[in-house]
Amino acid sequence: MALIEVAGLKKSYGATQAVRGVDFEVEEGEIFGILGPNGAGKTTTVECVAGIRTPDAGRISVLGLDPRTDRAELRQVLGVQLQESRLPERLRVGEALDLFASFYRRPADQGRLLHDFGLQDKRRTPVKALSGGQQQRLSIALALVGSPKVAVLDELTTGLDPRGRRDTWQVIEQVRDRGVTVVLVTHFMEEAERLCDRIALIDQGRIAALDTPAALISGVSGDQRLRFRSADAVDQAALSELDEVVGVIVEGRTVTVTGSGDVTGAVEAELRRQGVSTEGIRAEATTLEDAYLSLTGRSLGAYADSEGADA
Structure with missing residues (x-):
């Protein structure tokens, strides 16, 4: 009821x-x-x-x-x-x-x-x-x-x-x-x-x-999420243009990429082209953040530590 x-x-x-x-x-x-x-x-x-x-x-x-x-x-x-x-x-x-x-x-x-x-x-x-x-x-x-x-x-x-x-x-x-x-x-x-x-x-x-x-x-279970850290500047726009990539979030030195297919291979190849060294790319389980990103095009996790008042 x-x-x-x-x-x-x-x-x-x-x-x-x-x-x-x-x-x-x-x-x-x-x-x-x-x-x-x-x-x-x-x-x-x-x-x-x-x-x-x-x-x-x-x-x-x-x-x-x-x-x-x-x-x-x-x-x-x-x-x-x-x-x-x-x-x-x-x-x-x-x-x-x-x-x-x-x-x-x-x-x-x-x-x-x-x-x-x-x-x-x-x-x-x-x-x-x-x-x-x-x-x-x-x-x-x-x-x-x-x-x-x-x-x-x-x-x-x-x-x-x-x-x-x-x-x-x-x-x-x-x-x-x-x-x-x-x-x-x-x-x-x-x-x-x-x-x-x-x-x-x-x-x-x-x-x-x-x-x-x-x-x-499960609605975004076809997507994968990759996360890596890099001291080098990453060309976020170039990563976003990859066919396998759905979204890219850069927070300081941490980069999170959501995508499908062979997204790991595509991202690694693009980073090599950019001359970017990483501390290792790891795959992570799909979460509500991925669902939010898929549905809205924006990251929810970027606000996780915010203390601002809600409207």
Whole structure:
């Protein structure tokens, strides 16, 4: 059963079209991913779903409620953790939970939330004294304190180290295990592939594709990805013109080439012609980055470490 239905969603800020006709449904019990680079329109989309922003056009239904006209009722069943949410640094963990719980008619057991998210010993700890991972777990707990049926989690792991990111992934899986349907907004490919049942790839305010991670990847399974490092300047345009090459991404000394057929032989021959020495060319498994590149012509991985706000 679809808990969220979005059709023809549009939103502009002045002359900038942030969302340009987005359509998707979120099924009960799934982790639904919205994946794209910063500025693609992910946050604007979920803010419209949550009733935080008013769309210019389109239809949204969340558990049968219209975010524009049923905002107060929607907040009782929808938990939201947004990328730019910030708590006062001196606020203690327990105080934050008490405050958020006061907004709801049927709040969750706060002691259980603290225990489930590993914060049972932090009730009297100020927010500023928590680690990055602990702050993210608190953010999720606050999104769940109203006992929602749906939780929107926006860029939870931005700024975390790899250990903190993986710890947060486990928490998100626990949220789904609690019976909460999750909408996960992210620009991390590994995160989306690991957690999501289905993913909407969003590019410049439009959905480029929507399917399971496996199906999205299999759609470009005929392509191969090669990666190498070189201290020499590489003629990116010449590589791109090879018949076997689909796309070329240059990030510092690292070059990633996507292609088909004997792409390895063609690339090696072209590099020899250019007089470029490499530290070895290695083939890599097809990923969501390849799917995104194939569908949009742009690299998603180039944004993986960006901290900029999403439109």
